Amino acid sequence: MNKSTSASSLGPGGLDLTQAFFRPISCSSPPSPTKRHTKISIIGAGNVGMAIAQTILTQDLADELVLVDAIPNKLRGEMLDLQHAAAFLPRTKILASVDYAVTVGSDLCIVTAGARQNPGESRLNLLQRNVVLFRSIIPPLVHFSPDTILLIVSNPVDVLTYVAWKLSGFPSNRVLGSGTNLDSSRFRFLIADHLDVNAQDVQAYIVGEHGDSSVALWSSISVGGVPVLSFLEKQQIAYEKETLANIHKAVVNCADEVISLKGYTSWAIGYSAANLARSILRDQRKVHPVSVLANGFYGIGDGDVFLSLPAQLGRSGVLGVTNVHLTDEEAQKLRDSANAILEVQSQLDLGI
Numbered sequence: 454m455n456k457s458t459s460a461s462s463l464g465p466g467g468l469d470l471t472q473a474f475f476r477p478i479s480c481s482s483p484p485s486p487t488k489r490h491t492k493i494s495i496i497g498a499g500n501v502g503m504a505i506a507q508t509i510l511t512q513d514l515a516d517e518l519v520l521v522d523a524i525p526n527k528l529r530g531e532m533l534d535l536q537h538a539a540a541f542l543p544r545t546k547i548l549a550s551v552d553y554a555v556t557v558g559s560d561l562c563i564v565t566a567g568a569r570q571n572p573g574e575s576r577l578n579l580l581q582r583n584v585v586l587f588r589s590i591i592p593p594l595v596h597f598s599p600d601t602i603l604l605i606v607s608n609p610v611d612v613l614t615y616v617a618w619k620l621s622g623f624p625s626n627r628v629l630g631s632g633t634n635l636d637s638s639r640f641r642f643l644i645a646d647h648l649d650v651n652a653q654d655v656q657a658y659i660v661g662e663h664g665d666s667s668v669a670l671w672s673s674i675s676v677g678g679v680p681v682l683s684f685l686e687k688q689q690i691a692y693e694k695e696t697l698a699n700i701h702k703a704v705v706n707c708a709d710e711v712i713s714l715k716g717y718t719s720w721a722i723g724y725s726a727a728n729l730a731r732s733i734l735r736d737q738r739k740v741h742p743v744s745v746l747a748n749g750f751y752g753i754g755d756g757d758v759f760l761s762l763p764a765q766l767g768r769s770g771v772l773g774v775t776n777v778h779l780t781d782e783e784a785q786k787l788r789d790s791a792n793a794i795l796e797v798q799s800q801l802d803l804g805i
């Protein structure tokens with residue numbers, strides 16, 4: 454597989470072409486320090502991997518973007534197609550290979566490789582197939598980038614984030630799953646649509662499993678800084694519990710609907726993962742609902758379990774979990790979600 458994209462600056466006869474176009478200027482001082490070189494590797498160049506890649510490129514998040522996949526021709530085709538957009542994009546070196554050596558020194562590795570759901574299939578059904586793949590993906594990533602941060606997207610994302618954490622041997626701050634960052638965006642869209650406001654002004658979290666047992670934190674929703682439920686209660690405005698339940702149900706069923714219509718989901722997860730990459734690599738210290746090691750929070754027991762909680766992200770990965778207020782009912786649903794994930798996990802053989 455052809456690897457690099459960057460043309461050599463040496464032309465025929467060893468002529469330095471750079472010098473043919475630009476005359477050097479004399480510098481009395483060394484060049485000023487430039488920003489740190491940032492390298493992102495995406496494993497899996499399918500629908501999701503490519504949506505993430507294109508969002509990362511348009512948002513200028515990396516100096517070097519690497520794609521890895523198991524199918525060489527498709528991989529090279531995707532690489533070339535992205536390279537051909539160079540004239541319209543911020544400058545990014547794009548490489549692709551089936552050989553994990555190409556990922557060496559990555560700051561962030563985003564794993565999207567694996568089987569995806571067929572229409573009507575649950576995310577948990579994919580587990581066994583994707584655990585086998587992860588055994589061949591995570592160890593080489595760790596070998597070539599021992600200081601990287603692992604962002605897992607493949608489904609079922611919470612259990613596979615746990616699998617990646619176990620296989621990597623990394624501290625838990627350097628392994629996270631995209632979790633309910635996407636569900637929360639869907640939630641904010643649906644609430645914004647319902648109230649006819651801008652989704653960016655809606656603060657609202659879905660936590661727990663990225664899947665059927667996810668938990669909507671109604672008690673913490675605010676629009677433009679106004680806490681929604683307590684505002685309605687104070688104004689004695691009746692709200693329909695059923696409407697709220699239907700919005701959450703719509704969030705849970707969103708993915709299935711898109712998958713039954715177009716075969717897969719891609720654009721929203723592309724933006725979601727790029728949004729997380731920005732917070733991590735630019736040390737934004739923003740709060741995102743992502744899948745993190747959750748033992749001990751909100752009465753979740755001792756078993757190692759990854760699920761989504763609002764967490765602060767920065768250059769060293771997960772910096773902390775916010776102390777968001779949960780009602781007793783929400784906390785109980787979160788523990789039920791943790792137990793649902795743990796039950797699946799207990800049947801796993803990681804082979805380590």
Ligand SMILES: NC(=O)C1=CN([C@@H]2O[C@H](COP(=O)(O)OP(=O)(O)OC[C@H]3O[C@@H](n4cnc5c(N)ncnc54)[C@H](O)[C@@H]3O)[C@@H](O)[C@H]2O)C=CC1
Pocket residue numbers: 496497498499500501502521522523524565566567568569570579586589590605606607608609610631632635663717718719722
């Ligand atoms: N967490 C989330 O919010 C979301 C997760 N997903 C999940 O993302 C995953 C990918 O979905 P799609 O991109 O639609 O699937 P896809 O089938 O289009 O792409 C998967 C890619 O993985 C590659 N692959 C398979 N084995 C590999 C290996 N050993 N090494 C490297 N690459 C390998 C395949 O060749 C393929 O290109 C699925 O598990 C899906 O369920 C999808 C959408 C949202």
Ligand SMILES: CC(=O)C(=O)O
Pocket residue numbers: 576608635708718722
């Ligand atoms: C496929 C999937 O997990 C999603 O779009 O939420």
